[in-house]
Amino acid sequence: MPLDQHNVLSVKNLTIDLPRNADRKHAVRDVSFDVAPGEVVCLVGESGSGKSVIAFSVMGLLAKALNVSAGSIELEGEHLVDVTEDRLRELRCTRMGMIFQEPMTALNPVMRCGDQIDEVLQEHTKLSSDQRRQKVLDMIEQVHLPDPQRMYSSYPHQLSGGQRQRIMIAMALILEPVLLIADEPTTALDVTTQAQILHLIRELQSEKQTGVLFITHDFGVVAELGDRVAVLKQGELVEFGTTRQVLSAPQHPYTQMLISSVPRHEPPDRKPLAHDAPVVLRTEKLKKQYFSFSLGKRRNVVDAAVDISVEIRKGETLGVVGESGSGKSTVARCITWLIESTDGKIYLSGDNIAQLNSKELRKLRRKVQIIFQDPYRSLNPRRTVGQSIIEGPMNYGESKADAIQHARELMELVQLNPDGLDRYPHQFSGGQRQRVCIARALAMRPELLVADEAVSALDVSVQAQVLTLLEEIRDRMQLAMLFITHDLRVAAQVCDTVAVMSKGRVVEYGSAKEMFQNPQHEYTKALFEAAPGRDFVFGGNPNSM
Amino acid sequence: MSPIRYSIRASDTDMSDNIISEESAESVDYSHQPSVWSRLMRNPSVIIGGLLIALIVSLVPAAPFLTPLDPTDISPRNRNKVPGFETIHKDDQGNRYTQVAHMGTDKLGRDVFARVIYGARVSLMVGLLVAVIAVSIGLFIGLIAGYFRLVDAVVMRVMDGLMAIPAILLAIALVSLSGATLFTVIMAIVIPEIPRVVRLVRSIVLAIREEPYVEAAISVGTPTPKILYRHVLPNTIAPLIVQGTFICGSAILLEAILSFLGVGVPPEIPTWGNIMAQGRDLFQIYPHSIFYPGIFLTLTVLAINMLGDGLRDAIDPRMSKEI
Secondary structure, eight states, X not given: OHHHHHOSEEEEEEEEEOOTTSSSSEEEXXXXXXXXXXXXXXXXXXTTSSHHHHHHHHHTOOOTTOEEEEEEEEETTEEOSSOOHHHHHHHHHHTEEEEOSOHHHHSOTTSOHHHHHHHHHHHHOOOOHHHHHHHHHHHHHHTXXXXXHHHXXXXXXXXXXXXXXXXXXXXHHTTOOSEEEEESTTTTSOHHHHHHHHHHHHHHHHHHTOEEEEEESXXXXXXXXXSEEEEEETTEEEXXXXXXXXXXXXXXXXXXXXXXXXXXXXXXXXXXOOTTOOEEEEEEEEEEEEEEEETTEEEEEEEEEEEEOOEEETTOEEEEEEOXXXXXXXXXXXXXXXXOOSEEEEEETTEEOSSXXXXXXXXXXXXXXXXXXXXXXXXXXXXXXXXXXXXXXXXXXXXXXXHHHXXXXXXXXXXXXXXXXXXXXXXXXXXXXXXXXXHHHHTTOOSEEXXXXXXXXXXXXXXXXXXXXXXXXXXXXXXXEEEEESOHHHHHHHOSEEEEEETTEEXXXXXXXXXXXXXXXXXXXXXXXXXXXXXXXXXXOXXXX | OOOSOSSOOOOTTSSOOOHHHHHHHHSOOOTTSOOHHHHHHTOHHHHHHHHHHHHHHHHHHHHHHHOOSOTTOOOGGGTTOOTTXXXXXXXXXXXXXXXXETTOBOTTOOBHHHHHHHHHHHHHHHHHHHHHHHHHHHHHHHHHHHHOHHHHHHXXXXXXXXXXXXXXXXXXXXXXXXXXXXXXXXXXXHHHHXXXXXXHHHHHHHHHTTSHHHHHHHHTTOOHHHHIIIIIHHHHHHHHHHHHHHHHHHHHHHHHHXXXXXXXXOTTSOOHHHHHHHHSTTTTTOTHXXXXXXXXXXXXXXXXXXXXXXXXXXXXXXXXXXX
């Protein structure tokens, strides 16, 4: 077909089988889409939707247990499904390149970055070593890395995450392939770095007219980058169209649900707090330093958190927002006493808990409970959900029968079946486990609930449900909540007040509504500016949120 | 390693995570996942190794039924007889009877077959005891060292010191101090083995103590001993079972080496090492008294190591080479 000649990539009726013991038959079923030169096509879907499987099948990197059972993949008209391994190796890098989510593991840690890019040229070109070196340096410059000579001779661990991803992009694009596959390349990066990398991909791609297949779960990124977007649900393509069309006026109910689950960037109107609501948590100049000792002497002092003074009242949610390494988790861990603070005061309902011995601490501990990020690791896989929930209350002398009765009530509160108490964590999905973790925290009847990136590992639709649940619980039980997140959209949805942290310090602290409308500090502004798809108006049915 | 997951979770993506009504549809059915036991039963090295060990272990109770001879009976007339030789013995009533020496006799006329079969007792006991003692002590020290960082620095230096002691030198030292007994031999093998177990346990504990579920237990006020017992200890069991089998194999081997060198179990107790040691002088003329115990020793250690390998693959599939 003449139309296909134009396309860089065309995937037709692709079906990929899963091994027999998987929970569904096909990883991907009957998926068709194409990528034109100079076009960015985004593949969007939640975890398990088969988007990475498609990318790997194009690159010929599918795991042995998976195989293409029907359909075709064509790269510039050449069939890729039955092609020999040698031909595939030739095509990779020369005609198609790929970048991965985690640049640290995708780069060889014991090889200089320049040599890794050079390897591509050695394999696929007949250039002399001087020519190759020049070409690599040019490419490093094109991906806007400072000081190309130094970058050439650096090892991956000497570079930041964003710089490493730039090296990966340089490696993927040095032979000017017609197709670039990007598998969640910005998911592991901070929002400001993500914005830069997205910008870079856009720039190089339009310059070289590369077709890009961009895999992501983030609709903000889609809005920022995509020309067209394909939405996958459990291996099936449910919607394919231009970005504007799909995001503003989604047709399929699943797409509508997904898009309406994307938290809005503007804080909704919230009930103002009662003026006399008691202060549950107040920190005064809280400080945490890490020391590295060498031969008994303090060598390095790292200020993980400095002069943190915040306040949370009953029924209020304080959001702590910042990029990785900003110290937000350190604050959460000091407050929950998982680590000891170096200096400063932490008042919990009036008692200073910063410097306590372990006996006094134990009494106060139950007042502060924490929910962690990773629902797969925060429950002991060898203990039933019920055992995990009643562990805390029984530590404080509650009888087993009472604790179980309370656990059953809590399971209903977090909208899980109380009979699930006898099951093990692996029998629950990620969202359900996070609900169990919430129930475990609530079983202690806390006054302050700390959520440390509690929804970051969840898919967007589940994230929306867990956020709603957290809000309901906070209102019903009149809890104070400390909500740690890197995601501004999430913070906008749930927080009454927000503290923005950078390099261990709070740079801006105030009401969420005001801050999102009119950020004051430069860093806050930069952070807001970098949020992908911030100006895009998402469609979908707003009532379902 | 391919970054693709083999089994895809029942997704969170169902439009309703509205769970009370959708519980059955939402929760993952793991019934198709083979249990550890069925994985064990499908692993050929577990089956072969297990059967061989069962066979060798059955020699312990069965020895008196397999041969009427006493492994320590000296018979000067029948010295150095080749396998298949018919020897004449007296029973309790003084009646003479002939007995075929399946594996020949040694230089004191003792029946090698009886010695090899009775020797299994000592060899297996040493292997088992060393594994149990080393694993128990190592587990205890490893848990403490891994969880309490202050203790760690001190304990691990002591362990480094212990690791530097060669088992054979230690055995010679212990034997010269307190005489050659089974106890000394076991101690000599256990002591250098402990640091290896400690290191293994400690490395697991170091990883587990950072797990969010351990932190969650801390924040719900669980006392430290309970955390160690409930949340940390169970994670060490599977690797320890595997490590235990390897220790058992190497202890049997080491016991044989020590006995062969003459610093092990006293020579009157038949062990595979002792039998070989006594056949050493005449090895070129009468190889049988080294050959047969050697075969039993090799088979036993091979079987134990096969079982260990299989256990590792079945218990911890990530370490298996097949995936």
